[in-house]
Amino acid sequence: MDFQLQYTDSKSNARAGLLTTAHGQIQTPIFMPVGTVGSVKGVQATDLLDDIKAQIILGNTYHLYLRPGLEVLERAGGLHKFNSFTGPMLTDSGGFQVFSLAGIRKITEEGVEFRSHIDGSKHFFTPEKVMDIQRTIGADIIMAFDECPPGTATYDYAKQSMELTHRWLDRCFTQFNETQPKYGYEQALFPIVQGCVYPDLRRASAEYIASKGADGNAIGGLAVGEPAEKMYEMIELVNEILPTDKPRYLMGVGTPENILEAIERGVDMFDCVMPTRNGRNGMLFTKDGTMNMKNKKWEFDFSPIEADGASFVDTLYSKAYLRHLFHAKELLAMQIASIHNLAFYLWLVDEARQHIIAGDFSTWKPMMVKRITTRL
Known part of the structure; x- marks a missing residue:
């Protein structure tokens, strides 16, 4: 991978910027439609590529591991061949999903034991297993296994969680470096900065992640209950430390306003279920x-x-027809x-890119934020 x-x-x-992967190039800043279980809900691959202009989509390790399962994916030749999306893909490690199962999972140094939300069956994720699963899924960019504490976590919990995430990261890199991709193209591993809303923890985590020299870096554990201004503060702090010559991925964010604010602070990549989830609700x-x-x-x-x-x-x-359908x-x-919503999100990040290139982003952005936050 090259950036x-x-x-x-x-x-x-x-x-x-320009991010090059085995499945194509990605112009940043970029938004990634979320295809959790191998599909962006209700949207065909042709619409994603030709109309929405999606340059990369996201899948989820936890969900794809449970169904269709690794045997199906491997026999299909990986997720690209299974779902017919020919562009680049990224897989989230499943850490957020596993840790959201608060009542049916147990965290240890070795990994996380959890029960499937589908049938209650018991499973165990370790950093090594998550690397192997993502090798089988075959995404161009894969994520390290981390713990994502809530935005309201205490300092002591956030510190312990961050340190566990760092130890797991070392194991992820060891397993990643000792294994090979399965489908004839390279994959890139992104580590994830944690530390909740505590500046010293975020700084320590960003320094540890930067020291790994990865192809790209992610910022996790934001937009999970903390105030928006605190999120922006953490982004600024972290991006002062993460290398400028590598892509920066803000995970699970967010509203169009959030995205423009994060672009202004140096973020390159985004994903969120909001455009499709909110769209399904009108x-x-x-x-x-x-x-x-x-x-x-x-x-x-x-x-x-x-x-x-x-x-x-x-x-x-027409508006009347769409209202009738709902x-x-x-x-x-x-x-x-x-x-509509996905095409708008992709339009928005491309507009941001064009204004960065033109040199007037700083005047365009506040005007656009004011427009898009109006209620019609």
Whole structure:
């Protein structure tokens, strides 16, 4: 994997780069649609590639391990061949999912014992096993196994958790370096900065992660209950330490405003379920604000969903039609909304990139934040 830093904003830490993987190039900053169990809910691979312009998507180790399972994925030739998405992929290690199972998991130095949310069966994840699982899934970028404490964690818990994450990281790198990719192309391992909302812990974790010299680095454990301003503070602190010549991935974030604020602070990569999850519930993100498509105000509005929108669905369908679909509980409503929101997110990060290149990001960004946070 190769990363080239191409442009930097003179008045902020915003950057534009080019990330090259075995399955294609990615222009940063970039948003990754979330395909947790091997599919972005309700969206076909062709729509992701041709309409939404997704340059990379995300899968999840925990969910893919449980189903379809490793045997299916390996016999298929990896996730790329299984789900027909030909672009780059990243897999989250499953750490967040495992640790969210608070009542049905047990953490030890060796790893985490947990019960499946599907059938209650017992499983055990170690750093080594998670590396092997991600080798089998076959993503271009794989994540280290970490513990993700809640944003309200005490200092002592956050410190112990961070230190455990670092010890697990060493084991991840050992296993990664002692194994080979399964499908004839290289994979890159990203470590994850933890430390909750405590500046000294975040600083210590960022320094430890930077010392590993990885192909890229991730910032985890944010947007998990802490105030947004605290999240931005932690991003700034961490990015002062993480190397500038490697991509920086902020995990699980967030709203369009969150993404622009993080780009301004030097983040390159994002993922979040918000565009598809909120879309399935009737919320659309647009260039001029958010729309609740279930509201009565759209009942007789036959204008396009978004006249200058980023997807074909925006001019093919009207607001009134989409509202009708939601009230009729038609599956097409969720599909249209998901496609629209994902196309908007990809449009937004590309616009940010273009303004970084043009040199006016710092004036464009506050105006765009004001527009997209309006409620229509």
